[in-house]
Amino acid sequence: MVPVLGRYAGLLTVGLLGLVVFGPLAVFLPLWSALTLGALASGVASLALTRIATLKARCEKLSGEVDLLSRRLLKVETAAANAAVQPPPETAEAALLAQIEELTVEFGLLSGIVRDLTTVVSTQDAEIADLKARPEIRPENPPAPAPAASPEPAPPRPRVTAAPPAAHRAPPDAPPMAETPPSAPTTPARSIPPRPFPPQPARDPGSEAEIIRAFEGEGLEIHLQPVVTLPQRKVVAYEALARLRIGGTPVPVEPETFLPVLERYGRTTELDRRMLQRAAIVVRHLARRGSETTLTYGLSPLSLFEPGLLRELARTAADAPPLAGGLVLALPQASWRGLDAGQRSLLAALRDRIGFSLDRPDDLRFDAAELAALGIGQVKVPADMLLRSGSGRGGLSDIAVEDTAPALARAGIRLVAMDVADEADVPDLIDLDVPFAQGAAFATPRPVRAEVLSAPPTETPTPPTEPEPERRPFRSVLRRAV
Known part of the structure; x- marks a missing residue:
């Protein structure tokens, strides 16, 4: 009771003074008392409006602070949810290592393919160079009649023999043919380097x-x-x-x-x-x-x-x-x-x-x-x-x-x-x-x-020695009970 009276003591004092002062005036001077009461009421109303405006400003400020706190709380909850969804650092590191390993495999395969292509291209270049270096095949000329008088016999022309077909061609390291006469000069054999990849023998389309x-x-x-x-x-x-x-x-x-x-x-x-x-x-x-x-x-x-x-x-x-x-x-x-x-x-x-x-x-x-x-x-x-x-x-x-x-x-x-x-x-x-x-x-x-x-790839499973008990769902048991 005392705190309430202490809080409203000013209002009670003003009210008592108003009764003591304006009570007799209302009896003897009613007009002046009415004017005075109106002025006091307007003053009180203005004070109340001022108080209401102050309280409204404080409420708006408090609502803004509450809004800010709610946004911060929502941000914290979102961060916690993301942290719960994202994998731990060990799992992320393992996934990164797996991706790196997969890329390494792909790069290794590409490097092997490029290396093989390089080998094949170099081998084909060597074959083309060898074909260009082979002597040109010329048909044998018919024997010309001997000249009437020649001071000096002309030197014999070297005889160029056509190369054998690919199906019957001897390997590069084979000995020379035995049918070649010793007197006829032959073109020296040109050694062909071995093919590193892949080995290809003489081709026979058939x-x-x-x-x-x-x-x-x-x-x-x-x-x-x-x-x-x-x-x-x-x-x-x-x-x-x-x-x-x-x-x-x-x-x-x-x-x-x-x-x-x-x-x-x-x-x-x-x-x-x-x-x-x-x-x-x-x-x-x-x-x-x-x-x-x-x-x-x-x-x-x-x-x-x-x-x-x-x-x-x-x-x-x-x-x-x-x-x-x-x-x-x-x-x-x-x-x-x-x-x-x-x-x-x-x-x-x-x-x-x-x-x-x-x-x-x-x-x-x-x-x-x-x-x-x-x-x-x-x-x-x-x-x-x-x-x-x-x-x-x-x-x-x-x-x-x-x-x-x-x-x-x-x-x-x-x-x-x-x-x-x-x-x-x-x-x-x-x-x-x-x-x-x-x-x-x-x-x-x-x-x-x-x-x-021709046998089937899978085995036929052997039947069990004892039949296993049939397991039924609980709903079917309830339905049978009903």
Whole structure:
């Protein structure tokens, strides 16, 4: 009560004074009292209006401050929502690294294609220069009658012989023809440099057409050659070899005959794709039989520049678990040494799904640690390179030949001796501690049976021993209860 009276004490005082003063005046001077009361009322009204204007200004100021605070709060809430939606810095960094790696792969592939185009163009320039440098073919002139009187016999003109056709032309390193008479001078042979990429023998349009026709038809076959242990000769692996049956011949031809033609027509990737499909069928067949043998296929170096093939193989291996432990891809030593960043990333994606092998080596300089880092688990070396390494074929390694197999074995890599054709070489390979061998001395390549290739790719699941209880939704139980 006291705070209320203290707050309104002024008003009460004025009211009491008005009653005391204006009460008697209202009785004796009513006109003057009315005028006075009107003046006081107007003053009070003006004070009230002034107070109302002041309060209104304060309210507007407070509303502006509240609006500013609400905007700031909305901005803070928006920032918090964006921070919750955006990934953490670790995820953003991983996504950035993935994008950088993808760009690196694309740049690597483009650089490989440009390098191949440069090699092909340089080879074509060399062929054009060689064609321009060849002597012009002139027809032989008929023998002219001898002159009547000549003080000195004219020197014999050199006889220019037409070059043989391309189908019967001898290779550059072949010996000279035996039919050339010793007295007739011949044009000195001009050495043609070897073609680095791809090797192209003398072209025969008829035979090339037959090869392409057989390849597009049903002429492609897959043959298997076993890899055995030494000295037990137990089969532990197979190598898938491509053979082509041309024109219904009883014996299919080997890759040395048809592979250069397929390289010239750009069909090597299709060859690898078809061979890998059949190799996958063979691996599944071996897995169904419970065999632990692996299957190796030598991939063409040109297929490294086709990322679609390797990605398709990775998807196939992911969908088929038997391929993870049964299929091995082999690449030449030169291809392993010349891998770019894009090819390394594509092969790294296959590392945990498919095995890798090194074959067709140029020398015996094997870095076991580097090969193991690339995921290579097998090295295939020709038997002649191991037994006759000092005959000039291939460069010598920093270690002795007899220590090659143990050094690779310490890194988890097994050494396989290839092309063992003579039975007398087997004891020498055993003395070199070579654990595995492959060649005609053990078994020749044989075709895969047609029923294996025509078998369904997937197995029929075995029925469970006990029937599982049927699970029904709770709504159906309620409906039956009702």
